Amino acid sequence: MLKALIVDDEPLARARLGALLRELNQVEVVGEAADASQTLALLEQLGPDILYLDVRMPGMSGLELARHLARLPDPPAIVFITAHDEHAMQAFEAEAVGYLLKPVRKEKLAAATERAQRLSARQLAVVAAPEPRTHLPVRNRTGLRLLRVTDIICLLAEQKYTTVRHTGGEDLVEDSLRQLETELGAHFLRVHRGALVNRAFLEAIERSDDGSYFARLRGIAEPLPVSRRLAGELKARL
């Protein structure tokens, strides 16, 4: 039987969905999570095949979480659940992504489980598009954890990875700098080809004796080189 994980921040909503799923007996409910980080932890532990995922949650939303899940090597199928999020519902319908409305009806739950599918990259791109990233999942020795975007100081392109320097240290992510730039949006500025800087941490653009430019960042001792081409534009924005 398929293993199912229920993700919703409301205990009563989880309880009801769990009871319905047990009655339907199509899947085995192996766990419940109240937010995105719990979900990521349980995902590694329990390896569920299908996720019943609430769209609106504190911290990272269900849509953003789904985008991260899609990058996993063997992502689970997803059934979205929402009370009334018009934009999300429009996107689900446009991309034929399975979703259920709260309060969930038993027959519809059965049908959605029957049809549940892994989302394609295209579907995910459309469904999660309006959501600006609030968290970045990073993997280190202690496992997968969610880094708040507001804690990121800068992102530096390496050969195969991107280094993320944040208030709590340094981590690696697999996403390319270009991809991150489009997903993180206007709060991050490109200072040269290989570096993206969080505006909130940018203190000054300085010019050294030999005529090259540097960016001074709060929380990082050594200055970051700035390309000549971008220096003027950056100074104007500061």
Add this chain to the structure above:
Amino acid sequence: MKPLLLPDFCAPRAVLLVLVIITLTALLLTLAAPGPGPGFWGELARRQLFLIWVGLTGAALLCALRPYIAARGALTGALLVLAVVLLVVAAVSESAWWILHSALFNPSALLGRPPVTHSLFLARNLLIGAMVGALALRYAYVTQQWRLNVEAQARARSDALQARIRPHFLYNSMNTIAALTRSDPARAEEAVLDLTELFRANLDERRNLITLQEELENARTYLRIEQLRMGERLRVHWDVAALPMQAQIPALTLQPLLENAILHGVSKLPGGGEVHVDGNAADGALVLKVRNRMPLEGGGTHAGHGIALENIRERLSLLHGGRSSVTAGREGDEFVVQLRFPVVEAPRTNAG
């Protein structure tokens, strides 16, 4: 049957209006036909004295007869008012005639030259009374109509602005109730009753203005439902005991602020958070404050937040003119909304 829109002649405002009409009429008559007496001012004073008797007696009678007239249709009412005016004019004219014909006075000197006969004097006064009375009635009708129109427009605007329950809240509440129906039917029943009460407050258009006590009750009802969903993640602190509970407030002024605090604040904090509702009243003004911790990401004012605030601002301003204010903004890591408006105690009625 539309009743006659008659000013309240028991009120100082209407009495003042009567005095103004009297003065103008006296001035008009004197300007048109200066009498034989001791010059313009003397003539004016005499006519004014006569008319004050007519006006004040008429006003007193209309004040006493108001309930009776108000129960009639517009046309009957207007004719009744005119009849009262003519009756008073006749009575005062008769009294004046007989007093002036007593031995002390020479009527022809006082009532105009050429000397008028008794019946001509009466007929002339009645005709003037009928015309001025009809004009005054028309004036009262038009102004009253205009005022009602303005009030209706303000009410319609205020109704349109009244906060509506957000669909998200309804569906989530129904989901909670569906869950409780299985696990805890007694609490499910409570939730249904709370939700009903909240909808009653939301849909009842006749009760636009309620007491602070009722609005606090609406807010608590709303919070009981949210509490079911959010459990200990939602912590609300009240400090409103010292407020004048009979003060008037537009229905659903406080509730949308709490909804915003939860929707854009507490519900986005993984560990939940506090909402503080404080209030104080000083110098005839009531201050209500809602504070909540802001989520770290996506700070700033949300669009939905702004709309609700703008609605409340406008509804308070329709009610109190420029004497109300709504301020909102960040204070440290909190979002604070403050309402300030004059305390107007609700009239004590038994209408529930």
